[in-house]
Amino acid sequence: MTDPTSEPTQPDEKATAPAETERTAYDGSDVLVDAKGVKVHFPIKRGVIFDKTIGHVYAVDGVDLQIRRGETYGLVGESGCGKSTLGRAILNLEPPTDGSVVFDGVDIATLKGEELRKKRQDIQMVFQDPLSSLDPRQSVESLLFEGMKAHGIAKNAKEARPRLVELLNAVGLPEAALAKYPHEFSGGQRQRIGIARALSVNPKLIVADEPVSALDVSVQAQVINLLEDLQDEFGLTYLVVAHDLAVVRHISDRIGVMYLGALAEEAEADDLYAAPLHPYTRALMSAVPVPDPVIEDRREQILLTGDLPSPSHPPTGCRFHTRCPWRQETKCDTERPVLRVPEIPGVGQSHRVACHWTEQIEAGEITPHEVAPQATDLSDLLDGDASLMGPASISEAL
Ligand SMILES: Nc1ncnc2c1ncn2[C@@H]1O[C@H](COP(=O)(O)OP(=O)(O)OP(=O)(O)O)[C@@H](O)[C@H]1O
Ligand code: SF4
Ligand SMILES: [Mg+2]
Numbered sequence: 001m002t003d004p005t006s007e008p009t010q011p012d013e014k015a016t017a018p019a020e021t022e023r024t025a026y027d028g029s030d031v032l033v034d035a036k037g038v039k040v041h042f043p044i045k046r047g048v049i050f051d052k053t054i055g056h057v058y059a060v061d062g063v064d065l066q067i068r069r070g071e072t073y074g075l076v077g078e079s080g081c082g083k084s085t086l087g088r089a090i091l092n093l094e095p096p097t098d099g100s101v102v103f104d105g106v107d108i109a110t111l112k113g114e115e116l117r118k119k120r121q122d123i124q125m126v127f128q129d130p131l132s133s134l135d136p137r138q139s140v141e142s143l144l145f146e147g148m149k150a151h152g153i154a155k156n157a158k159e160a161r162p163r164l165v166e167l168l169n170a171v172g173l174p175e176a177a178l179a180k181y182p183h184e185f186s187g188g189q190r191q192r193i194g195i196a197r198a199l200s201v202n203p204k205l206i207v208a209d210e211p212v213s214a215l216d217v218s219v220q221a222q223v224i225n226l227l228e229d230l231q232d233e234f235g236l237t238y239l240v241v242a243h244d245l246a247v248v249r250h251i252s253d254r255i256g257v258m259y260l261g262a263l264a265e266e267a268e269a270d271d272l273y274a275a276p277l278h279p280y281t282r283a284l285m286s287a288v289p290v291p292d293p294v295i296e297d298r299r300e301q302i303l304l305t306g307d308l309p310s311p312s313h314p315p316t317g318c319r320f321h322t323r324c325p326w327r328q329e330t331k332c333d334t335e336r337p338v339l340r341v342p343e344i345p346g347v348g349q350s351h352r353v354a355c356h357w358t359e360q361i362e363a364g365e366i367t368p369h370e371v372a373p374q375a376t377d378l379s380d381l382l383d384g385d386a387s388l389m390g391p392a393s394i395s396e397a398l
Helices: 085-089 115-123 140-150 157-170 175-179 187-199 216-236 245-251 268-274 279-286 293-298 358-362
Strands: 033-046 052-068 072-076 098-103 123-128 205-209 235-244 255-259 262-268
Touching: 033 085, 033 235, 052 085, 052 235, 052 262, 072 085, 072 245, 085 098, 085 205, 085 235, 115 123, 123 187, 140 157, 140 175, 140 187, 157 175, 157 187, 157 216, 187 216, 216 235, 216 245, 235 245, 245 268, 255 268, 255 279, 262 268, 262 279
Parallel strands: 072 235, 072 255, 123 205, 205 235
Antiparallel strands: 033 052, 033 098, 255 262
């Protein structure tokens, strides 16, 4: 038996070897973020006197991804699949358990103190809920000036003022907003302030975690358009995390689809929507209504059965095998598929899929079948943190 207090190990070595890239699709010449084999495992602790580690939540479990300068990388997946944790690991706010993140040529895990603080200036976050991420006791002027002062961009508010006015203009707010407090704004305006705050320190990368999910639908498009305009104006690179496929599609150049801590598929946005290849992505896309009534009538929905497995007990082999309608008797539950460029005519080098049977599924040699729901093992979560469980269904998650 394995010792549950030891370093996080995979439940099945062969089945859960780190997700590696077999053939890299891009030469990497203009990469801003290079994440390799990133894992973030949270210990599950129990005990009154001694905190005993009884297991781990494999929130991020072997992710390789690159973000190129000036692009928008969209990360999508069900609630609890590890999107935010991966975003935080890229910022080193959640130091990876394993793997590396090289930002602008520097491995950020090697930085400490002042060096790390300086590097953080280059990576800023925009959060889902602008109200809770903006201190209600600070005026907009103070909120925007704070970071500039901390990073030595301006010494005092007077010196900073022209830049603050410029920032507000950039996000579509008047100068008068400087004297106001967060509660005096609408949700959309607050998110604009959050974006201005991120911009105030001249970052290279903005990690936007569900930037519009707390906003009314009518305001969502305005904020998305604003992010796009600012990208051109300030030469920004974005990592946009969202569970809404429509938001990600609109804004992203490339998209990564996450399932239980790993990338299931990655492709240029148009390619992913036109021809999803991984069974999980096929299911996600099949749930999105198409505006054309003829295509909509013909659209076949792939319904996923069974609960999203607990990230503390990820399935062996392919993480998706417990819910996959294309699951095969060989490989699927014993060997973890690597993210690779499939050998399918017309599929470009930037399209990567983590499925053993991509080519056979695409050729129609393997057809979907019924999936018997499997119980999720929640033994270590009983009387524990219910938030560690995934949503009951894909429609609940998305
Ligand atoms: N600090 C933590 N300690 C323990 N477990 C955590 C911690 N942070 C996240 N987790 C767990 O890691 C898993 C991934 O969480 P994460 O917040 O990254 O998911 P997500 O994809 O961003 O979900 P959502 O769409 O709901 O925001 C979840 O099971 C979550 O409960
Ligand atoms: S066919 Fe097998 S490898 Fe491919 S997604 Fe389904 S379970 Fe995973
Ligand atoms: Mg999240």
